[in-house]
Amino acid sequence: MSAVRCPLEDELLDALGRGYVNAELAAHVAGCSSCSELQLVAGALLYEHATAVSEAPMPTAGTVWWRMQIRHRHEVQAAARRSLFVGQAATLVISLILVGAFFGVELTVGLREIVAAVRLSTPLMVTVGAWLLLLLVAPIAGYVAIRQK
Numbered sequence: 842m843s844a845v846r847c848p849l850e851d852e853l854l855d856a857l858g859r860g861y862v863n864a865e866l867a868a869h870v871a872g873c874s875s876c877s878e879l880q881l882v883a884g885a886l887l888y889e890h891a892t893a894v895s896e897a898p899m900p901t902a903g904t905v906w907w908r909m910q911i912r913h914r915h916e917v918q919a920a921a922r923r924s925l926f927v928g929q930a931a932t933l934v935i936s937l938i939l940v941g942a943f944f945g946v947e948l949t950v951g952l953r954e955i956v957a958a959v960r961l962s963t964p965l966m967v968t969v970g971a972w973l974l975l976l977l978v979a980p981i982a983g984y985v986a987i988r989q990k
């Protein structure tokens with residue numbers, strides 16, 4: 842395939858897009874095989890585009906209004922979800938700080954006892970590990986099951 846590209850093809854495409862080809866360019870197109878082929882193909886495509894645009898059904902005002910309402914509702918819900926998420930994250934951080942401030946010493950002692958118990962008992966360690974794994978996997982599995990419906 843020989844691709845001999847005429848330097849005036851871009852100018853011709855612009856002119857066809859505007860809908861007006863000046864006399865100088867039209868004279869060139871008449872003598873240039875590449876440009877005449879481009880005019881034939883692009884002209885057909887532009888005609889199809891113009892026909893499709895003119896024949897496309899115009900939605901009614903009620904339909905446009907309804908779509909705007911739905912879009913607005915979705916945007917408001919997304920904004921509310923974002924602010925709720927920020928509020929929940931701030932609440933979680935503050936509650937963790939408060940729990941650490943009030944019960945930090947008792948929690949440290951309790952964690953040490955748990956770690957000591959786990960070191961002593963392998964079946965307990967396996968049970969706690971399985972329980973933690975179940976706590977992690979169950980919500981993910983539920984989420985995946987809901988998403989696949």
Ligand SMILES: [Zn+2]
Binds near residue numbers: 847848869877
């Ligand atoms: Zn040409």
